[in-house]
Amino acid sequence: MIDSRPGDMFLPGDLLNNTYRIESLLGRGGTSEVYRAKSEISGNLVALKILKQEFSGNEDFTVLMAREENIREIRHDAVVRYSENHRTADGRIYLLMDYIEGPGLDQKLKEGPMPVSDLLTICKRVSQGLQAAHRRKIVHRDLSPDNIILRGGDPSQAVIIDFGIAKDTNPGAETIVGNEFAGKYSYAAPEQMSGQTDARSDIYSLGALLLANYRGKSPSLGANPMEVVENKQKPLDTDDLPEPFRTLIQRMCAPDPADRFQSAGEVLAFLEAPDEQPALAPLDNTASDPLDALIGAPADPLDDATIITPRSTVNPPLSPAVPGKTRSARKGVIALLVVVFLALGSGAAWMSGALDSIFSPSYPTADPFRLIVERTDGGAVRAAGNVPSEEGQAALLELVDTAELILASGEISETWLRDVLFTLEPLAELEEWRLTVENNDANLVGKTSDADLLADLDGFFGGDMPGALIGIVDIAFELPLLDDAIVRDIVATHADCGALNTRGSAVGSGYAPNETLHVSGQVAGTETQISLFDSLTAVANGRPVELDLDVLNPALCIVEQHLPKAPSGGVSVNYADGTSKEANPSGTFFVGENPIIDVVLPSNITDGFLTVSILDVTGNVFHLLPNISRQEHSVAALRSGAGGVFPIRVAFSVEESTTSGGIAFKVDDSTLGKSKIIILHSAEPLFQGLRPTAESAASFAEALRTSATRDAGRILSLDSSILTTSEP
Template sequence: MTDARPGDLFKPGDLVNNTYRIEALLGRGGVSDVYRARSEISGRLVAIKVLKSEFSGNDDYLTLLKREEEIREIRHDAVVRYSENHRTPDGHVYLLMDYVDGPGLDRKLKEGPMSAEDVLVVCRRVAEGLKAAHARNIVHRDLSPDNIILRGGNPAEAVIIDFGIAKDTNPGAETIVGNEFAGKYAYAAPEQLAGKTDARTDIYSLGALLLACFRGKSPSIGKNPMEVVQNKAKPLDLDGVPEPLRAILARMTHPDPGSRFQSAAELLTALPGGGRAPVPGPADDRDDKTVIAPRQQVREEFAGVAAEPGPSRPAKAEPARSGSRGPLIAVLLVVLALAGAGGAYFAGVFGPRYAAVSPFTLTLVKRAGAPLNVSGYAPSEEMKQSLERLAAQEGGTAQVTLASSDAIGEGWAGGVLDLVAMAGGLDGWQMEVNDRAVRLSGRTSSRDVHDQIMSALEGGLPGGLEGTPEIAYIAPVLSAEVLKPILSQFSDCGPLKLVDAPATGYGADAAIRVAGTISGAGQRDALAAALKAAAGERQVALDAELLNPTLCLIENYLPKAPPSDIGIRLGFGDKGGEENTSGDFVVGENPVIDVLLPDDVTDGYLSVSILDVSGNVFHLLPNIGRTDNSVAALRGEQSGTVPVRVAYTVAESGAGKGLAFRVDDSTLGESKIVVIRSSGPLFKQLRPTTESASGYAEALRDQSRNVETRIYSLDSRILTTVTQ
C-alpha cells in the first residue's frame, strides 16, 4: 500500500459513484494513480485507476484510458478484467478493473531468485493470457515484472495487468500519445526500439522478465544508448539456466523475431507437457521504469552516434542530429548498423520489400481540430504515396509499410481510398482496416453530410470491403429543454436536475452532467441510456445517488434547502468514539453520531433523524427524552466548533444520556442521517422517537405549508451496515 497525500483525488472512506468505497491507495504512476475500493452493493473488491488532474482534459490520455477499457473484451483468468470508464462531477476520469490480491513479480524479484519450476509455471499461465489477447490483435508492449501479479502468491494464478500502452498489431500504429517508443528498455524486444511491435514482441519481453525472475535481478543492458542498441542485438546470457527452461528462454528472447516462437500458442506447445519438445535457439542498468519517450526525445537520445551504413544498404544514411525533423526509423537504422548483422533483425531493413503479412491492417485517425495520422500497410507504392500526401495536407504523419497479402483482393486499395475521401467531410473520424473488415466511425454536425455518406454506403462498402459504418449526426446545439422530459420520466426518488446547463444549449463537445437521487442501479442505467441516446456523442456524467425505497419516499418530501458547513461525524462506540471515516459498520458494532456545529452557527433549531433501511425513522433530536433542540441550548457557553452527540455509546445510553444503536443482521444496508436547521421548531408537535417512513413523509408534507418556519439548511450522510 502507498501512504495517502493531501493532494490525492480519493481518500480512504470516500464513496465513488455512490457505489465504491475507497479503502487504500495501491500506487502512483506518472499518468494515473490506482486505488483499492469495495462495492457497497455487492461487496466486490475493485481497483480504480484515475487519471491525474493534469491529464483529465487531454484527449490523448483519454484515448489511452478508453483503449485500456476496450480490452475488457479479453475473457481470460490470466488477464485482468476491465469494466468501464467514469467521470467524477469535477471532471476526473477513472477506470474500473478487478482487484488482484497478491505480490507482483517485481516484489518477488527483490526477494531473490525463483525456481525454474515456478518460472515455467508463470510462463505457461502468462502465455495463455497473451494467447487470448493476441487473438484480438492486442499486444501488451510493456510486459515486465511489475505488470504481472501472482494472485494469492501462486505462480499458477499469474495475472497480466496494466494494458495502458497496449495497441493493435498494426506496425507503426499510434501508441499512447502520438508516436513514441513505449516500454521498458530492460525487457523491450530489440525491434521495439524501432517502433515495431507484434505478438513476438510480448514473447521476447516475457522471456526476458522470466530470466530476471530466475536470476533474482534485472538484466543489465548498458549505461548509454549505444550500449543499449548493441546489447539488444545479442542473445541474452543464459549461463547456468537449466533445461528445459534454457531452451525455452533462448527461443523466446532470440534477437531476430523470425527465430522466436511466432505465437503464444506455439510457445505453449513447446512448454513441458505441451505436446512436443522445445526447440533450442541460438543462444549500471537502464531504469526499469516504463519509458514513453516522444519521438524527438528518442531521436536526440540516440543522435550523435555516427556510423557508416551497413553493406547491405547501399543508399547512404545521414547521421542524426539533435532537433532533426527526419523520421525516427531513419535515425535508428543508422545506429543499428553499428550493431552488425544482429541489429538488422530488429531494424527490419534486410527483409523483402513486399513481405507477406497477416493480418493486413491500416489505421487512419482524424480527430476534430487535429491532424490526420496514418499507420499500417499499403499494397502498392501508389497507395502509399496517396496516403502520405493526404496526411501531409492535413498536417499529420503517415507511417505506411509496403506489404502484400492474399486476404485483401485487387479492389482493396481503391475501396479504402474511396472511404477516406468520404470521411474527409466529417468533423472527426477513425478508420481501422483488418484485411477486408473495416470499422469506420465518425461524427458530423451537418445532417446533409451524414445523409450523403450513409446513402452512398447503403449498398455496402466499396472494393469488396466488409463492415457497417458508424456515422453519428451531432446537432450543433442541444437544448436543455430536450433533456428535461427525460429527467422527469426517471425522477422516481426525488428530483433530477442538469448541473450548470448552458443557457444557449450544449455544444457538440459539451458534457452533460446530471445530479440527484434515484431508486436503484437499473433505473440509473436506464436513465443513462436515455440521455446518451439524446446526447449523441456528448459525454454524459451521472452524479445520481442510489437510495433504497424508504429513502426514496422521504426524499420526495424533504425540504428544498441548501447544504451548510454543519458536519456529521460517525464513530465506534465500542472504541471510545473513535472516528469511522468510511461510515461502514458491521454486525455487533455500536455506531455513535455527532453533529458538528461551526462557530458561525449560533441560532435556530436543529432536527436530526435517521431514515432506516427497514422503513423506520428514528428522531435523535428532538425527542421525548431531549426536547430542547435550540442551537443556543446545544452550544451552551462553548465557542468555535461544538460537537453535539445525538446517538450514544451503549454505556452512555445505559446512564440515561440518550439513544444508542447496535447493528444486527435484520437491517443491513444504507441508512441516511438528515440534519435540518430551521428558524423555529420544524414541527408544531413533538414527533415520536420512532415512526414509519410514511408517517414522517406526511409530517414533512404538512411542514411545507408552515410559512412561519424558514428552513436554513439540510445536510445528510449515509451510514451503511454490513455483515463483515
C-alpha cells in the first residue's frame, strides 16, 4: 500500500461510477494510478488502473489503455485477469483488473532468503503463466519481484501482474507503453538494453528474480554504468546454488539468448524431469566486441511456441540523443540507456578501471549530501551540489551544460552515482525537469507535450526512482498549444449560414491546454452543428469545446448570407398569445396557437422607414411591413407623434385581423422549427417598391442581392429575433 496524497486522483472512501469504493492507493505512474477498490454491488475486491484526466482526451493514451485491455485474452490463473476499460461521467478512463491479495516477491525479498522448494514452485507456476502469454505472442518485459504476487502467501498460487509495458510481438504490433527499453535493469535480460525483446527475455528475468529471492537481496550489477554493461555479459554467479536449482538458473539466465531455455515450455520440461535434460552448453564469453555479447547474435530457428522479435539489421546509434530531434531520430535513446555511456567522453575512464575506487573518497563530509540537476523551457541543463569523486564529476559534466559541483563524501549508497546517471540519461529530450537528491532520497519532476516520450519514460521508471534511490518520478503531460489557424480553418469549412465567430485564444498564437474552443453564430442545421463539434473535439486534445450557435434551416441561411451589413438599432420584439393575450417572452409557440408579434422601437428611432419580414422554416418569406394591405411604413406615421419606446404590431390575433386587415396566422404541424424575424430601419424605402406579401427565400435573397448597391447607403440598422414553433 502507498500513503495517499492530496494530489491523488482519488482518496479512500471515494465512489467511482457509483460502483467501486476506493480503499487504498496501490501505485503511481506518470500516466496513471492504480487503486484497490471494492464493488458496492458484488462486494468483490478489484484493482483499478485509472488514466490521469489530462490524458483521457488524448488518443495516444487511450489507445495504450485499449491495448492493455487486450491482455484479457490471456486466460490463465497465473496471470492477473483484465476486464475492460470504462469511462466515468467526467471523462476519466479506467481499466478493471482482479485484485490479488497477498505479498509480492519484493516484500519476500526484504524478509530474507526463500527456500529452494518454494522458488521451484513459483518458477513452475509463473512459467505456466508465461507460456499462456507467449502463446498469445505477448512478452511481459518487466518481470521483477514486485510484479509477482503470492495469492494468500502460497507459492503455488503465484500470479503475474502489471502487463503495462508488455510487448505484442505479432508483426506490426507495438509495445503497450513506448517502443524502447523497458524493464528494471537489475532483472532485465542483456538484449533488452538494446531494445531487443522476445519470450527468452522473460525467461531470463524470471531466473534473475528467483536467484535474488534465494539470496534475499537484489542483484549487484556494479558501481557504475560500465560495470553494469560488463556484468550483464557474464553468467550469473550460481556457485553456491544446490542442484537442480543451479542448472535451472544457469539455463534461464545465459547472457546469450541462444544459450537459454528457448520457451517457457522448456523450463517446465526441466522442472518435471531435471535429470533427463541435455547438459548446458558452455557459454562463449570471448566476443571481441563487448557489444556483440550485449546485443547477441541471430538465434537459430525456434519451435512454434516461441516468439521472436525481429532484430534490426543495423546496429543502434551509439551517440547521445540531441534535444529537438524528431521521434525517428530519437529511436533508441532509452533503448541504449546503458550502451550510450560507451560513446561519452568519459567512456575511457569507465573502461580503464579508473573508477574502481569511486566510493572510497577522502573528501570532506556533506550532511546532507545534496545534488540538484534541472532544465527549464528546453534550455541548458544545470547541476549544482555534491558528487562523490572526480570521475563522477567528469561523468556528470558530460550530461549537463553548466555545473557547480563540490567533491564530498556522505551517507549515500554504493550505487548512488550509477543510479543518478541512469536517471539523467533518458531525460535528454525532456524540455523541463528537475532532479533533487538528498542522501539517498530523490525526486524527479518534469513535464512534456510529447505523448510517446512520456510513455517511454513511464515504462522505464514505473513511477519510482531507480536502484537504491528512494523517491518518486512524476513526469506530467502538458498539451502543446493548439494553433489558432487549425481552429479557424475547421470553423470556416462549417460556415454554411454566414460567418462563424471564434473567441481568440488568450495566448495569441494558440489555445492553451485548458482553454475553451468557443464558436458562435448561425448554422443551417443540426448536422452542421454536430459535425463542427466533432471536428473541433478531434483536434482539441481534451480542451472544452463550447458552441453558441443558432441552428436555423437552409432557407433562412440563403437569405442570411445576402442580408446587408448594418449595426443593431436596438429594436426588440415582443411576443404574446393571440387567445389569452398573455406575454410569451420565450418566443416559442405550439401547434394551434396564434402568435402576436410587436416590433418595439427605442426612443431614438423617430424617423426613416421600417421593413419587417418573417422567414419561416418552409423556405417562405412573409413581408409583415409594408405589404399590399398595409403600405404605410414610415416611422413618423407609425408613431403618430408618440415619443419614447414605441411598439408596432406586425402580426395580429385572429380577432384583430378581421377589423385591422393586418396579418394573422396559426401554428400548424407543417411549419415546425425556427423562423426568423428581420427588422430593417432605412432612411428611404427599400426595393424600389412593395414586395409581394409572400415569396420564396430564394426570391427574397435575389432581391437583397440586386438592391444591395442601391440600398446599402440607406440602411441604418438591422435587428432580428427567432420565433420557434413546436409540438406540445
